[in-house]
Amino acid sequence: MSMFARGDRKGSSIRAAACAAFLALCLASAHARAGAGEITETLNVVWEAFWQQQGYVQPVSKWRDPIRVSFSGASFERHKPFALEQLRNVARAAGLELTEADPAGPPANLEVEFVPDDLTRVGFYFACRTLRTPAAGVIRRVKITAEERSLRGCLLHEAMHAIGIAGHPRGASILSYYRGSSGLTPTDEFMLKVWYSDELKPGMSALPALAVFARRLVEAAPDAERPQAERAAAQFQYQALAQLESIALGRGEPPRILFQSSTLTPAGLARGRLEAQRALAAAKAEAAGLEKSLNAATPADR
């Protein structure tokens, strides 16, 4: 331990001397490294958000219609303003229209039901749940059920599920079980914005969807950091592909965070293998389609 510390100090002093000579260069490279690190971190949150907590990866699920909310259950009039505000925060970041359902108009497609506290339950359990129908593709209906004692802490999180994002990433997101903030993080805002861009189609498989996020992050990097950003994004996607390939072969495992959350099930993992095979087939079909359109568009350039 102490040996490493000494070695590190020596390394630092050499770096410091070098930096004194080429200060601007060193600052630029440190910054670029941070940029690439941030890209990896953000992509990790995005990638983990594609995983159902039981252990399988899911295609994109999103709304096409404006969302009409109704509230029911225990003291719903009292809880409504808070719940509506949380739902609106998420809808606003996604650029989606969300209103309270008009009793005289079309029926609600997002139902929120408040239930009294279940005092027989203690410790870690799911006091709030969200059920999306269907689970992937264009969302038609959603029901959020929230226990009264938990709703202040869970509604923003459930609103993210309601909008279509299924997973529980480890990193900086309101979807994390280990979240340190009670608001949407910059990563959440980014995820919602890209999720509801036209590039992300309902039913789109996780890998091509991940590629859309990666491209956005690379495009946002300053010119000087672009090569590092591209490398970090490509490396992340390569690892995601390798992970799915090994799961498809019955060897690999979903992201570590799913194990830490103790929510994996044997059925979920078995489904994980099928979903990984499906995701790979979809990614290959997408790549083949792209190849075809490139051939058609630029026959002479290749």
Ligand SMILES: [Zn+2]
């Ligand atoms: Zn959740």
